[in-house]
Amino acid sequence: MSYLNIDAQALNTYDAIVIGSGISGGWAAKELTGKGLRTLVLERGRDVRHITDYPTTNTQPWEFEHRGQLTSAVRDANPIISKCYAFYEGTEQFFVKDAEHPYIQEKPFDWIRGYQVGGKSLMWARQTQRWSDFDFEGPARDGFAVDWPIRYADLAPWYSYVERFAGISGNKDGLATLPDGEFLPPHEWNCVESHFQKQIASRYKDRHVIMGRAAHITQPKQIHYDQGRAQCQHRTICERGCPFGGYFSSNSSTLPWAAKTGKMTLRPNSVVHSIIYDEKKGRATGVRVIDTNTKQMTEFYARVIFLNAAALNSNLVLLNSTSNRFPNGLGNDSGVLGKYAAFHNYRAGVSGEYDGNLDSTTDGRRPNSPYIPRFRNVEKQEMGFLRGYAAGFSAGRSSQTNRDGLGADLKNNLLNPTLGGWHVGSHMMGETIPKETNYVALDPTQKDPFGIPQLKISIAYDDNDEKMVKDYQEQMSEMFTAAGFTNIQVRDDKRNPGLDIHEMGGARMGKDPKTSILNKWNQVHACKNVFVTDGACMTSTSTQNPSLTYMAMSARSVDFAVKAIKKGEV
DSSP, rough: HHHHHHHHHHEEEEEEEEEOOSSHHHHHHHHHHHHTEEEEOOOBOOOOOTTTTTTTTOOOGSSSSSTOOHHHHHHHTTTGGGGGGGGGGGGGGOOTTTSSSOOESSSOOOOOOBBTTTGGTTTTOBBBOOOOOHSSSHHHOOSSOOOOOOHHHHHHHHHHHHHHHOOEEEOOOOOOBBOSSSSSSSOOOOOHHHHHHHHHHHSSOOOOOOOOOSSOSSOHHHHHTTTTOOOOOOSOGGGGOOOOOOOIIIIIIIIHHHHHOEEEEEEEEEEEEEEEEETTTEEEEEEEETTTTOOOOEEEEEEEEOOSSHHOOOOOOHHHHOOOTTTTTOOSSSTTTTTTEEEOOOOOOEEEEEOTTTEEEEEESOOOOEEEEOOSSSSOOOOSSOOOEEEEEEEEEEOOOOOSSSSHHHHHHHHSOEEEEEEEEEEEEEEEOTTSSEEEEEEEEEEEESSSSSEEEOOOOOOOHHHHHHHHHHHHHHHHHTTOEEEEEEOOOOOOOOTTSSEEEEOBBOSSSTOSOOTTTBBTTTTTTTOOOOOOOOOOSSSSSSSSHHHHHOOOOOOOOHHHTTOOOO
């Protein structure tokens, strides 16, 4: 029997294990296999193969049983996930339903998840901005979190590295607050958006309206053809999965690239229970995995482990990885694991109308829109709140259909709609402040369907967020007025945290092991062969969409880990 156990352990041993196959996990897999490591990629959800498993990617509106809408039964059964803008009849298969992975809301929190190979990289909004030193230096300057152990210079070459491979469209705008990258041609403006950009530029020295930077291939390079990807077709149904590979996802890009090396083993339907820590060796030796079909637990072993299960699930795995050495969770000597979680505040918006440019309209579709980088508290603390907000902006013109008449008159009216005026809109993306009172923890009694403790989430807005919402509404209304927009309306939808789908923190990076979980290489301070490069690692949130930073951190961290393995340091 002992020989059988030894054989089983040998069969289940790899050079590296990656937990999660989403944006950061896909990058970890690509980099590890590309450097020659036999890598096991564990995904708790089902397998989804590029093109083959996008069942609605070419479905026409009239081909959906409910014309793309959710039924009342689906909405009633899923009050949380039904709030997500991307959840509809064409995408139901990619989202976790409310009953499938229960969690406890100590405070209201809408946890949006995608459990399948590729994770949420199939449904993400694809906005990709670099961070600047204003973002990495913010906590040290403002004192709202521990100091980041890295700066922009540490990530800059890795931003370039992942941008070239992923395919990022954008314009070189020369802004210190939003460093330029390795861009494909930007998307086009419409005339009212250009008008707004010019008006703001003429009136404000510190405010800029730029075209958003997005993970869409607007002009393929050889590296994209080598991945089997093609130019974005501007279909704007990206969340169904793109058969062209026009936008970046793990399924179309990093995972197939890793598979081509022959070094990757992909194991879907594998819920990670915990990371195994060997107290004699003083290191992690593997992971415990529950098969979602059989409910059987299996152990897999590796020299190095990358945890990329998405922010809150990565916290859950670490918290559930207990031992005599780490009774409160793997690497949790500081006691801060699960704490200082943060997110992005999307509550506020401003809308308006414009009476100009009535001789023009838009043609076609565009999977992107203009963007306004943060302009508050940049060079110095000047407001009654910490940090700031970015904003989206877009303009469009709606058509109006006359449904009067009968017969030929009705047909003629329906076939010849008239154009209404221009409508403009903006949404806020505010930075929230990591606080000890915003945390996740394991419930001591309630379990999920696999016998793993349910995650207890206690995350909420604070007074800083309220002040920021008010300032955004005032400033955007002022900017709309300056551009000649009318009928300006402000909104605050009071949405719960979580619906931004940008949860971060809990296993934050830092210089001091007494106040952080990870060092500057995303390496667990107290367990050197475990790395966390997804949203759990974030010390603060900035105002930028975070996925590009996860990609860059993952590539950088793997480079360090492999070099450390060769030196015998990991």
